[in-house]
Amino acid sequence: MIDPKTGFLSREVGKSDILSAIRGNHVKASGVAMRFGMVVGRLGMVVGLLMIPGRRAVAYSGDSLHDVGKNGVERSDSKLQVDRSLPRPSGDSIPMVAMDRTVGSEIDGVDQIAVSPGLEDLPPVKVDESVSMLAEGSPVLELDLAAAIAGALESNPGLAAGEMDIDAARWRYYQERAQYTAHLTGTRSYTSQTAAPSLGTFRIGSGEVDTRRLQVDQSIYAFGRQTNGIKQKRHETEAVRSTYRNSRHDLILQVKETYYGILLQTVLIRNARQSLQELKTQYDQSMARYEAGAATQFDVLLARSQLANARPPLIRALHDLEIGNQNMLTLLGIDGLRQVKLTGQFEPVVPFVGYEAALNFAYGRRQDLAALHQQLQATRRQIRVLRATHYPTLQGTAAHDISKGQRFPVDQSVEINSVVFSLSVPFYDGGQSHARMREAEATARKFEQQIQSLRLQIRNDVVRTFLTIEGASELIDAANEGLVSASKALYDANIGYEAGVRTSLEVLDAQTKLTTARTSLSQAQHDYSVARARFERVIAAE
16 A cells, blocks of 8 residues: 555555556646655665565556566556555646666557666676785795794894994993003104214214113002093993883784784684675575565565675775785885784783782883983983092003114113103083083983883883773673674574574674674674783883
8 A cells, every 4th residue: 555644655565566656647737846846766776675576567447456577568566555545635636657777768558768677687796806915926924923033122223223322331440441441552754864863963862763762651640530430331231221121122012913913814714705605695585585486586685685794894894804914024024925814812801900000010120211311310310420520630651762863872772661640630621511411410400300200101001001902801701691692693594584483684783794704703802812911011021
């Protein structure tokens, strides 16, 4: 029947002849054109939603509905009823309309309009992946998490650069220490003159002068500048070492995040392929029921739509997997294309230490915090060095001199041993030392504030990652429950569909929820594993 409120055909029409109808009456020219457009638009939606298998058309003439079949043969069907209580528009009758693909053609004098094609005209559904991979055909690199971490620590070029920073800092320490050790200098000089130096007729030298000298210089006391300078370089070297260890922890976290990301994409690909196969089976069943007359075209199109929509997540996961593989190769310091095959699984849910214990452990183990402390100590040593610049410096020199032609007798070699002590007292350097000391004091205060800021950040990171782990573990439990329920719901929906008490829409909805439940569980396991890795990074636990 036609609903008097909506103007749509009711569901009382026959199963095999659910069609749309257009009431043909005359419409007056004044004010009726708009109503005509609204009626045609609403009935067009009915045609799209209630189209039965094949391409048919319904025309209204008088008191009955006429069904125009696939081949253009008009027939009447007693199951198609018209509610004659509906008000008819006055005026000229509306031309009867039949639905077919050809625009402008006529069937038994009935005008045609364009609609969607039938199932036989639709292209075949693609179920293959059709993804081109850059690393396809490249050598396969098999790794587990431990092997990936070890490979990155051994071959990552960024980490190797950090090792060179340690060597440079160590040699700067040796340079500072060498300034306050004994310096041994040897000198040999030879001079030949055309005439011997003389004073009047008195000869005071030789025409040939040969000098050999061995000298030792030693800084004896600098009022603390020596000791504090050496300790300053030692703290700077330890700060570089702490920075390097902090870079190691960052690299390990990057490897873990990349590893778990690849695992997630692998699981998503497996889930997407499984969902694709299940939806393909559902589509095939809908086609078989449609061909047997037990399902409508709408059921087939819905199954087809779900099947087509299952391919983009699979394609996206395949591309994300290749991106993750290349990121892993970069972390491993491998140049070129490889196919990365990971073994292992997500981290299991295990109890964790308490918050206070984790926080204290982080304060004692964080290498970035240790580096700031070392830099602060180095700056304080520098301040002591600068404060001592106005103090005297005591230095000693010992020399052994053998010369010929300079001392009497000028024709013989003369040996002279000497020891010299010198005391240097700086009086004024234009304020340079004072300015450098004030700069160092400001730098020390900056490091103190950075240490306080980092401690607050560490506390926040511990709290955040601690809560993230708890939330992720709870999400895993909830996702497991959702997966069990979704699996049972799909099983019941399939049984009901076979028995005829469930619709294909309910089956596809249950299939969609099962796919969502699988994805949610995989994502929750990934999030938990990444949260654990970040928590271990926050507390500097390898």
